[in-house]
Each structure stands twice: as C-alpha cells, then as structure tokens.
Amino acid sequence: MTFVRFLKADGALDCEVTTAIGSNLLDLAQAQGQPLEGACEGQMACSTCHVIIAPEDFQKLPRATEDEDDLLDLAVGVTRTSRLSCQILVPAEGLTVRMPPSSLDWRRG
Ligand code: FES
Numbered sequence: 001m002t003f004v005r006f007l008k009a010d011g012a013l014d015c016e017v018t019t020a021i022g023s024n025l026l027d028l029a030q031a032q033g034q035p036l037e038g039a040c041e042g043q044m045a046c047s048t049c050h051v052i053i054a055p056e057d058f059q060k061l062p063r064a065t066e067d068e069d070d071l072l073d074l075a076v077g078v079t080r081t082s083r084l085s086c087q088i089l090v091p092a093e094g095l096t097v098r099m100p101p102s103s104l105d106w107r108r109g
Contacts, residue, residue, distance in 0.1 A: 002090055006034055007098040014099075025051070025088035025097065035099060042086035044068065047075035049085040054096035061088060061095075077101040 002021050006014045006029065019028055026049045029036050037048035044067055053061065058081040064072070068084050075082065077100040085097070 002092055003094040004028060004090055005094070005096040006032060007096065009099045009101045011098060019090055021090060021092045023090045024086065025090055025095070026084075026086040028090065029085055029097070036085060038086060040086075044071060044084065044087065047071045047084065050075040050078070050082055050100050051085045051088075052077075052079050052098040052100055053081045053083055053088075054098070055081050057093070057095050058083075060091045060093050075100065 001018050003016055003018050004025070005016045008014050014034070015032060017028065017032055026036060026038050026042060029051070030038060036051065039048045040046040050072065061083065064083060064087070068087050071084060072078055072082050
C-alpha cells in the first residue's frame with residue numbers, strides 16, 4: 001500500500017488516502033470527491049483531469065507521452081509539473097497532488 005495526499009488549489013491539505021500501488025490517480029481522486037471532471041474517462045481526449053504534481057514527486061513518475069503533453073497545453077493553469085491524472089499510476093513512494101485553479105471554476109458550474 002501507499003498514499004496520495006490531495007491538496008486544494010490554494011495548496012491547503014484536503015485529505016490523505018491510503019491506496020494500492022499502481023492505482024489510477026483519476027479514479028482515486030474522483031472516489032475522494034476531488035473536483036476533476038475526467039470528461040473522456042481516461043481516453044486522453046480532454047484535459048479535465050489535469051492535476052499539479054508536487055515538484056519533489058514529479059520525477060518519480062514515468063515521463064508524459066507526447067499526446068499527453070499536447071493535451072496539457074490546452075489545460076488552464078498548467079505548470080511545469082502538471083500531468084493528466086488519468087495517465088498516472090500511483091508509485092510505491094506515494095504522491096502529493098494539487099488541484100489546478102481551474103477546477104474551482106468547474107466545481108461552481
Ligand atoms: Fe480525459 Fe484524462 S480524463 S484526458
């Protein structure tokens with residue numbers, strides 16, 4: 001088992017959950033009620049699952065594919081450690097993940 005720490009868009013801690021190594025990050029986030037729409041359900045056809053990985057954790061993850069990078073270009077509030085959560089499997093060392101500012105807008109609807 002490992003853990004994921006979810007931070008709000010402002011960087012405050014939202015929750016920390018224990019999960020199996022290799023869990024899909026989007027599925028886990030949605031199960032925790034995080035504001036990620038995930039409109040294409042992991043088909044890499046949207047960018048509504050965009051999250052910001054803590055800089056110290058970013059290197060633990062395999063590099064994004066070119067397709068993922070292209071989609072990230074369309075996401076709002078992208079940073080150098082942005083990723084699409086549907087493409088992330090939680091590594092054994094755990095992860096800290098922040099919601100992007102745009103997720104607040106989505107939640108307000
Ligand atoms: Fe659409 Fe991740 S859910 S790209």
